[in-house]
Amino acid sequence: xxxxxxxxxxxxxxxxxxxxxxxxxxxxxxxxxxxxxxxxxxxxxxxxxxxxxxxxxxxxxxxxxxxxxxxxxxxxxxxxxxxxxxxxxxxxxxxxxxxxxxxxxxxxxxxxxxxxxxxxxxxxxxxxxxxxxxxxxxxxxxxxxxxxxxxxxxxxxxxxxxxxxxxxxxxxxxxxxxxxxxxxxxxxxxxxxxxxxxxxxxxxxxxxxxxxxxxxxxxxxxxxxxxxxxxxxxx
Amino acid sequence: xxxxxxxxxxxxxxxxxxxxxxxxxxxxxxxxxxxxxxxxxxxxxxxxxxxxxxxxxxxxxxxxxxxxxxxxxxxxxxxxxxxxxxxxxxxxxxxxxxxxxxxxxxxxxxxxxxxxxxxxxxxxxxxxxxxxxxxxxxxxxxxxxxxxxxxxxxxxxxxxxxxxxxxxxxxxxxxxxxxxxxxxxxxxxxxxxxxxxxxxxxxxxxxxxxxxxxxxxxxxxxxxxxxxxxxxxxxxxxxxxxxxxxxxxxxxxxxxxxxxxxxxxxxxxxxxxxxxxxxxxxxxxxxxxxxxxxxxxxxxxxxxxxxxxxxxxxxxxxxxxxxxxxxxxxxxxxxxxxxxxxxxxxxxxxxxxxxxxxxxxxxxxxxxxxxxxxxxxxxxxxxxxxxxxxxxxxxxxxxxxxxxxxxxxxxxxxxxxxxxxxxxxxxxx
Numbered sequence: 001x002x003x004x005x006x007x008x009x010x011x012x013x014x015x016x017x018x019x020x021x022x023x024x025x026x027x028x029x030x031x032x033x034x035x036x037x038x039x040x041x042x043x044x045x046x047x048x049x050x051x052x053x054x055x056x057x058x059x060x061x062x063x064x065x066x067x068x069x070x071x072x073x074x075x076x077x078x079x080x081x082x083x084x085x086x087x088x089x090x091x092x093x094x095x096x097x098x099x100x101x102x103x104x105x106x107x108x109x110x111x112x113x114x115x116x117x118x119x120x121x122x123x124x125x126x127x128x129x130x131x132x133x134x135x136x137x138x139x140x141x142x143x144x145x146x147x148x149x150x151x152x153x154x155x156x157x158x159x160x161x162x163x164x165x166x167x168x169x170x171x172x173x174x175x176x177x178x179x180x181x182x183x184x185x186x187x188x189x190x191x192x193x194x195x196x197x198x199x200x201x202x203x204x205x206x207x208x209x210x211x212x213x214x215x216x217x218x219x220x221x222x223x224x225x226x227x228x229x230x231x232x233x234x235x
Numbered sequence: 236x237x238x239x240x241x242x243x244x245x246x247x248x249x250x251x252x253x254x255x256x257x258x259x260x261x262x263x264x265x266x267x268x269x270x271x272x273x274x275x276x277x278x279x280x281x282x283x284x285x286x287x288x289x290x291x292x293x294x295x296x297x298x299x300x301x302x303x304x305x306x307x308x309x310x311x312x313x314x315x316x317x318x319x320x321x322x323x324x325x326x327x328x329x330x331x332x333x334x335x336x337x338x339x340x341x342x343x344x345x346x347x348x349x350x351x352x353x354x355x356x357x358x359x360x361x362x363x364x365x366x367x368x369x370x371x372x373x374x375x376x377x378x379x380x381x382x383x384x385x386x387x388x389x390x391x392x393x394x395x396x397x398x399x400x401x402x403x404x405x406x407x408x409x410x411x412x413x414x415x416x417x418x419x420x421x422x423x424x425x426x427x428x429x430x431x432x433x434x435x436x437x438x439x440x441x442x443x444x445x446x447x448x449x450x451x452x453x454x455x456x457x458x459x460x461x462x463x464x465x466x467x468x469x470x471x472x473x474x475x476x477x478x479x480x481x482x483x484x485x486x487x488x489x490x491x492x493x494x495x496x497x498x499x500x501x502x503x504x505x506x507x508x509x510x511x512x513x514x515x516x517x518x519x520x521x522x523x524x525x526x527x528x529x530x531x532x533x534x535x536x537x538x539x540x541x542x543x544x545x546x547x548x549x550x551x552x553x554x555x556x557x558x559x560x561x562x563x564x565x566x567x568x569x570x571x572x573x574x575x576x577x578x579x580x581x582x583x584x585x586x587x588x589x590x591x592x593x594x595x596x597x598x599x600x601x602x603x604x605x606x607x608x609x610x611x612x613x614x615x616x617x618x619x620x621x622x623x624x625x626x627x628x629x630x631x632x633x634x635x636x637x638x639x640x641x642x643x644x645x646x647x648x649x650x651x652x653x654x655x656x657x658x659x660x661x662x663x664x
Contacts, residue, residue: 029569029580029618038569039605039619042626053625077300082663083604083622090512090609095616 033102039087040099049108054164060106063218065155067100069182069232079180110162110212117165118205122198126206129199138194140227142203145187150210152218156233159218160207168204176200183231190228276376284377287370290522291363291436292514296320306330306384311357312465316393318357326383339375340368345413353403355391356410362438365416365431422532429529432522437514442470442506458533462596467661468505469596471589474535481527482534489527494518495613497579501587504606504620505597516611544648551637551649558638561631565623566639574643580618584639591640591647598636599650599658602627629656 029035034046040059045051048059059067073079075088075096088096116123128134130150133141142160146152152159160168174180175192182188195203226233288294297320299309307322325332331339338349346360347353354360366374396402416435418427433439443458460472473481481489484500491498496511503511515523544551563572570576574585584590590598605622608614623632632655640647 027571027575027577029577036616036618039607039621042605042621042623077664080664083624086604086663087607087619087622090508091607091617092610092615095610098616 033098037099037102040103044103045108047106047108048103049106050111050162054166055170057167058110058162059103060108060162061151061216061218062104062158063152063154063156064097064100064104066152066158066232067103068097069156071096071100073182078182107216110216113211114165114208116205116209118201122202123206123209125199126202126204129195129203130206134194134199137199139191139199142207144224144227145230147219147224149213149215149219150207151213151216153223154218154221157218157230159216161210161212161216163208165204165208168207169200172200172203185229185231187226187228187230187232276379280373280376281380282377283370284373284375286517287374287436288377289514289517290432291366291374291438292510293323293374295509295513296357297323303382303384303386305378305381306386308386308389313357314464315397316391318355318391318393319389321388322384322386323378324381324384325379326385329385329387330383331378332383334375336372336375339378340371343371344415346407346411353400353407355403356406359438359441361411362435362440364411364413365435367415370436423528425525425528426532428522429525429527432518432526433529437526439473443473460594462594463506465662466506467596467658468600469592469594470506471592471594471597473530474533481531484531486524486527486531489530490520490523491579493526494520494523495579495611496608497582497614497617499578500583501589502579502582502608502617504601504608508607508609512609512611516609516613544650546637546649546651550651551641554634554637554649555641557631558634558636559642561627561635562638562642566635574639574645579614585643585645587645591645593648595636595640595647595650595654596658598639599632599655600661602632602636603655603658604661604663624659629653629659 038046040048043051043053043056044059048061050056050058050060070079071088072093074081074084075091075093077085079085091099129139130142133139133144143150145157146160147157150160171180172192172195175188176195178189180189192200294305296309296311297305297307299307299320302308303324305323307320309320311318311320322330324330327333334342334349342348342354343360343363343366345364346356346358391398416431419430422430440457442463443460444456458473459475460470462469488498488500492501492503493511493515495516496503496508518526546554562570569581570584571581574583574587576583601620603622603624605620607619608617610617627635629652633650633652636655637649639645641649
């Protein structure tokens, strides 16, 4: 009896191997994240380096927690951009985190900085807000959260380099008008609410003009203390 | 979220026509309901009810994005105005906490609220009427165990004259046939189980049967396919082998598609991705197999309608030539120079019914919008198709779609740049 079972088991195994062999004969999609996220490439680049379209952001090297927060926000519809909402609607949270991890780990070079199209006066206003803030208006320095090199901090504060001025001002505008929101306390909405349109233009122009620092990696978690609580950042 | 509404809508979208009755009535009734709480049902009944609620995909419409489970409030745009789904949690004031199992069954079975008010046919009671009493009781028992949410139903926002509830009566006369599923004694138990799930809780006919101008679907055209209103995705025929008819599919490929969203023959995108993700992935292998058996039997082997196209043949030839250039350059890396793909993750295009069927809506939209198949447990990391809306012109989209519809023995018809342009504005949410 036992021998018979063994025989059955061997025959089954043989069939299994045959089928496997057959499956391997047919060409398979590469079992890589790069192949899985090709849907992102037309707008964000294969490694998340960004494309010529100014409104589609660079993803590469942003902290995985930040990217996961954004993917989840598009997945639930909190962040509203139909082409993204459509793509992510029926993917699991686990998978979205894997996608975030893929782009966070990429280190393609930054594009050359943009030549500012604003006056030096506007540019220096931007630099002042980015590096020192505007205490009278209740605006902290961008660098106080996004880091002295503006490369962000793990796990969820994004770097601000490699983005075009029009993308940055569109996002700051969306925070100001409440069309982009994040988990409360929604720190960026609070900050952006204190900015004027002129401030936004100046900040965007300055950030887009910055050259790449030697290391694009976000600062390690806990490198500096945030000026206030932020719902996107795990407490 | 949004897809489901589209889907719904599709259905019976029509519905709307229907009428009114909606959520507000439900609230009114609840206030008058009985105060006696039913005895706590046993856990196996609740588990069965949860399973059946999955099969019915209740969550797709009765839970809004970032909203509480089954608290409703999802807007469903229809050609007749916007409907808002109702709260089906056991809250006694704003949900169905005071309903009885009798009332719940009557609602599923007859499309009427406990006070006699008429449901809009966006709620697929035309399908749910086939659900058996024991199954209805199990679903009700389950719904009574979820956390109650106090959230009043939002009134519907329907245009005149569709805000006149008496119109629902007309719709019902034309399109609603009450009655539980009756097994066909000439078919196997498995086939009957599949038919019960497909025609009843699965409410597949809501999208896969054409909707007419009154928002109804005709029984004689059951599962023959149709464009989903408002959503602009084409729900292919389940009876014609030239669309999604499954006559020449293996049972394994059908089951794979239903359970995981991908298969050796093709993958699902758009509204059907929602169905896999929220509903079908949770069904047992036996139930999926039963549905596959039934769906395969629906195929009628009808001869294909001759391909028709508004594109003059000389122009079609030019489109094919340009389309081949684009295809070889941008598509062949995944789908193969001969259109064989790398299934199941890069779907084959040669011999793929959804590419060559009469309506070119879906292939055009896939080229424009790209898409991910759903990511259920059976295929948790699906591969995405890139969108080409930004990089290809209308002429180029028409060319590449024309090419894949006519190359490798595919028997589809050419499409025009105008067809492509029209779908650029199709809603994505």
